[in-house]
Amino acid sequence: DQQVKQNSPSLSVQEGRISILNCDYTNSMFDYFLWYKKYPAEGPTFLISISSIKDKNEDGRFTVFLNKSAKHLSLHIVPSQPGDSAVYFCAAAINAGGTSYGKLTFGQGTILTVHP
Amino acid sequence: DARVTQTPRHKVTEMGQEVTMRCQPILGHNTVFWYRQTMMQGLELLAYFRNRAPLDDSGMPKDRFSAEMPDATLATLKIQPSEPRDSAVYFCASGLRLPRQETQYFGPGTRLLVL
Numbered sequence: 001d002q003q004v005k006q007n008s009p010s011l012s013v014q015e016g017r018i019s020i021l022n023c024d025y026t027n028s029m030f031d032y033f034l035w036y037k038k039y040p041a042e043g044p045t046f047l048i049s050i051s052s053i054k055d056k057n058e059d060g061r062f063t064v065f066l067n068k069s070a071k072h073l074s075l076h077i078v079p080s081q082p083g084d085s086a087v088y089f090c091a092a093a094i095n096a097g098g099t100s101y102g103k104l105t106f107g108q109g110t111i112l113t114v115h116p
Numbered sequence: 117d118a119r120v121t122q123t124p125r126h127k128v129t130e131m132g133q134e135v136t137m138r139c140q141p142i143l144g145h146n147t148v149f150w151y152r153q154t155m156m157q158g159l160e161l162l163a164y165f166r167n168r169a170p171l172d173d174s175g176m177p178k179d180r181f182s183a184e185m186p187d188a189t190l191a192t193l194k195i196q197p198s199e200p201r202d203s204a205v206y207f208c209a210s211g212l213r214l215p216r217q218e219t220q221y222f223g224p225g226t227r228l229l230v231l
Contacts, residue, residue: 104149
């Protein structure tokens with residue numbers, strides 16, 4: 001049972017435009033969400049996160065939106081740059097205010113290609 | 117620039133051989149995770165340590181996989197005997213457990229090919 005789903009295996013965007021990556025989850029106990037970026041032959045690197053007490057978190061060109069009622073989160077990249085081309089993983093955790101053990105459940109990933 | 121290191125980066129071995137992968141977490145981090153990435157399953161959690169104690173290894177095939185943390189600077193993942201279906205990229209990640217924060221930092225991975 002895939003508790004975190006990224007239904008788009010790939011996304012292609014023109015440089016300068018907005019990239020929107022989507023993620024859905026089924027477990028209502030998840031209360032902390034993260035996005036990781038992965039380049040070939042490297043490990044995933046942390047990008048941005050959001051706690052369920054918020055519905056938006058912004059860091060430079062990256063914004064994550066959380067819609068708890070729809071169990072949906074999205075990552076917006078504005079403007080997109082060729083260097084953003086990578087695999088993006090959505091992940092979710094049951095943080096429980098810091099009392100859980102920290103297991104992350106990952107989606108399958110979305111390959112983003114930003115064309116110059 | 118603190119980072120998680122993993123050795124070896126690549127490993128080719130024959131079925132039945134023992135494989136040992138090593139990880140050095142970021143100094144001061146109290147949590148260590150082992151993940152496996154395959155095309156079919158994405159990133160799967162294999163095992164988890166906090167303060168060197170194993171807390172969850174439910175994702176590991178118990179008969180052939182073992183994970184240990186002999187000290188705070190070294191985590192190991194062993195496969196014995198290895199099988200072709202174990203071919204994957206194995207990632208180690210470390211983190212500092214904080215309320216409302218679950219950030220984990222990944223190493224570069226060990227790419228394993230079992231022939």
